[in-house]
Amino acid sequence: MKIEEIHYHFLKSSGISTDTRNIANDSIFFALKGAHFNGNEFAQDAINKGAYKVIIDEEKYINDHSILVPNVLKALQELATYHRVYLNIPIIALTGSNGKTTTKELVNVVLSKKFKTVATIGNFNNHIGVPLTLLNMDKSTELGIVEMGANHPGEIELLCGITKPDYGYITNFGKAHIEGFGSLEGVIKSKSELYQYLRAANKTVFVNNNDKNQKKNSEHIIKFTFGDESQDCAPQLIDSSSELRLSFEGLTIQSHLIGHYNFNNIAAAITMGSYFGVDKMNIKKA
Numbered sequence: 001m002k003i004e005e006i007h008y009h010f011l012k013s014s015g016i017s018t019d020t021r022n023i024a025n026d027s028i029f030f031a032l033k034g035a036h037f038n039g040n041e042f043a044q045d046a047i048n049k050g051a052y053k054v055i056i057d058e059e060k061y062i063n064d065h066s067i068l069v070p071n072v073l074k075a076l077q078e079l080a081t082y083h084r085v086y087l088n089i090p091i092i093a094l095t096g097s098n099g100k101t102t103t104k105e106l107v108n109v110v111l112s113k114k115f116k117t118v119a120t121i122g123n124f125n126n127h128i129g130v131p132l133t134l135l136n137m138d139k140s141t142e143l144g145i146v147e148m149g150a151n152h153p154g155e156i157e158l159l160c161g162i163t164k165p166d167y168g169y170i171t172n173f174g175k176a177h178i179e180g181f182g183s184l185e186g187v188i189k190s191k192s193e194l195y196q197y198l199r200a201a202n203k204t205v206f207v208n209n210n211d212k213n214q215k216k217n218s219e220h221i222i223k224f225t226f227g228d229e230s231q232d233c234a235p236q237l238i239d240s241s242s243e244l245r246l247s248f249e250g251l252t253i254q255s256h257l258i259g260h261y262n263f264n265n266i267a268a269a270i271t272m273g274s275y276f277g278v279d280k281m282n283i284k285k286a
Helices: 003-012 039-048 072-087 100-111 129-135 155-163 184-191 193-201 212-217 262-275 280-285
Strands: 028-030 053-056 066-068 091-095 117-119 143-147 167-170 204-208 222-226 236-239 243-248 251-258
Touching: 003 028, 003 072, 028 039, 028 072, 039 053, 053 072, 072 129, 072 155, 091 100, 091 155, 100 117, 100 143, 100 262, 129 143, 129 155, 155 184, 155 193, 167 193, 167 262, 184 193, 193 204, 204 212, 204 262, 222 262, 243 262, 243 280, 251 262, 251 280, 262 280
Parallel strands: 028 053, 053 066, 091 143, 091 167, 117 143, 167 204, 204 222
Antiparallel strands: 236 243, 243 251
16 A cells, blocks of 8 residues: 555544554554564554554454555654655754753744644654654644654664754764764764755754854754854853853843753754744743
8 A cells, every 4th residue: 555545544543553552542553563572463452442544564464454564664654754745844853962852842842932833752762753753743733843863873864864854953962872873973973964964955954053063064054053142043151050041132041950061952942943933032931
């Protein structure tokens, strides 16, 4: 069956399920496989519990409600991309070694002051979580915020291919999960797969110009920058001795976050709010 047909059934359904322990009524169950489980074995159980359709990739589990595909995981990813194109809304992709989940939450709070947003839940940011985030979006969604995680080279490239982001931001390049990348240089190269996608697609990147690695690796991409007062947006740190206090366009913003390291996360959220036209008083309230 073609992805267009699966998407037709998806739009009629209540959403996606991947675990028969919490099947939503009228959902589509994707029979994913793992190292120690085979979702195909639970296809009939999913129907019994109220699933509308089941997506399987083993013929022997076919039933009246099943759709047979060559690979269930790839079908999920392809459906997510098809749905993303169908919705045709702006999507921001966030990755980085540290702070991406915090930044994603801050960005979502700020942008939701103006838009109906859908963002990654928690840190569900891998090759399964990213498609599920996209499939949580619907015609009422005005802007999507997708967190992307990676432990190995090529993973961000894969997630960009699924998500097709219009905007991107890399929080930083650090030594988290360095064992999967081989070295700090490997981390930088792998996270920069987001930059490569945005550059090739002629899309926009948000850049902290105080970070030399962000500045260097984002060359030849459309940019909206923050950092010092010469940048497109210039939130400034006032005090980090306890809860962070910042200034932005004549306003003082008191955060509940502590630690100097959170300043860049807050500054990124303010910058994206400014770019997307969120009123500065609403940015402060966020």
